Amino acid sequence: MKRFPNQIIRLIIPFVIIIAGLLIAKKFLVPASFGKLGHFRADALGEAMSKPIHYVGQQACADCHDEIVKKKAASYHKGVACEVCHGPGSAHVDSPTENKPPAPRDRGFCPVCHSYNPSRPTGFPQIVTVTHNPGKACISCHNAHDPVPPHAPEQCGACHGDIARTKMASPHVDVPCTVCHETPTEHRMNPRMYVPTIPANREFCGKCHAKDAQSAKEIPRIDMGTHGERYVCWECHYPHLPQVYNGAAK
């Protein structure tokens, strides 16, 4: 019979040692409950569940404060859970009189959501904290459980500050917002239910910018028949800063 090569035997020994070592190490290093429920350590679930609970959820608040919860549920803050502002409530649920949950009474907390930031959605109530009633606590004018402005905003810039500031640097500075946007009076108190219009056709801008328009001489003119094909003007020109050409629409 042909002799089994000596090299193979010598190689098999370290390979067997390595594989056996790995198998033994695997036994010690892989947690016993690994893979029982999925690609993770099943015991981790129990450990996570045994951790003390801090947040109790809105239903626990509603058990005692049902009127406030009902009021909030009908308001703009219906999507904001109680514990977002009042902090974790488990200690308060356990002993309601000893542990009173805090309420944000300074000016630092509400601006986390309501300070002016251009990335927030249009129409989302935003203020510039340094100019908006400086020194006054938010809750002295606004009820956080039913937040509405104490009075209707007087100018569009109160909510649309970014647009107002941009327009100030543009040739359209003297054109009031309502020339282009027909705005229902209800928009001031209920901005999302009553939305202002935007110009829907080319002829609207043509009232000032067409060749035959009855407007001041210095206003730029274009030939409505040939300029801009079928696009509505604001698809290329940003009306709040019309000197900027919106190249993306080209």
Add this chain to the structure above:
Amino acid sequence: MESLNERLMSALQQVSGYIYPNEIELHWSLLIVIYPFITGLVAGAFILASLEKVFNVKELTPTYRFALLTALSFLFVAPLPLLAHLGHPLRSYEIFFTPNLSSAMAAFGFVYAWYLMAVLLLEVWFEFRKDLILWAREERGLIKWIHRALALFSTDVSEEAVRFDEKAAKIITVIGIPSAFLLHGYVGFIFGSIKANPWWSSVLIPIVFLASAIVSGIALVLILYTIVTLLRSEKIDMKCLDRLVEFLFYAVIIDFSLEVLDFIHRLYQSEDSIKILSQMVCNKLFVSLVIMQVLLGTVLPAIFLVFFRYSRFPEELRRLAYFISALLIEMGIFCTRWNVVIGGQLFSKSFRGLTVFKVEITGFEGILMSLALLALPFIILFVVLKILPPWRISSLPVDKN
């Protein structure tokens, strides 16, 4: 050290167009450029070695063992950029002990282990076993014991045993070629299979990666062979070098054609991402892609290689031209990896804006760390060459049966 905020603000000034907030900073940086670069060198050097063993290209014999040891030294370092990038190296064993079969990235441990343990180490062992035994017989002291231990204390250098070694090395090389393809094709697959990223998502990417791996491997062996032979004050085998250059040229042509094919394919398909990708190539990647990768890293060295290979210039000048071309090619391949990894993260998934990549000097992902990781394989190769000198021939004869 500048704060995260300062870093974001300075990056924000160079962002153009519209990008999502989590796209300002790149998540895969310099270390992830180095990872495919090093793996490519391993696969390329091994495929070069296989040319001699399997395809009997006899002129390449002087580089066969050298290429094997180069591949081995670089393979040791291949996972380190990943470990440094991920942090938590002490958890790395979990990739083997709790394998996640649905994750392509988690498969790296097995692809790597197979290539290291079942291909390279075995082939090097069979290739050097006879020599290790014969060297140990004429040596004393520590090195004798190192060589004996590396030979796993085998002593059989009969003709039959040596024949078996040769046969085994050949079989392993045959298995090794698809393994090398698997190793680097896998790295390409990781990028190519990300369908949300139009710069990466292409079935051609694994093949382009493979071709560029072969290019970089051959160029690396050419560079190292030239340097090491000169340092040893030996004469460079010009026939071998010429043959290397021929293979390098073929590989460059195949690699370049595939890249151009990929490029034309993208242009012709003209998907909705094409505008932002062409903006990126013309602006942010212009230097690293058009100038460094294509012109300096591919076209110029390819012209150099052909011109000097078939010219009648003196050997010294040809060697110098080959060496410079190989260096340029190596730089070009590094830029290829850079353009794939960094380029894929420079444009916004909104297809409307581009961000910027700022390289750090210190830190885990910085230049110093990258240079250290790139230098490490050369240090390992130096040690390996001391222990397993591929050019050393024992004066003792093989035992007769």
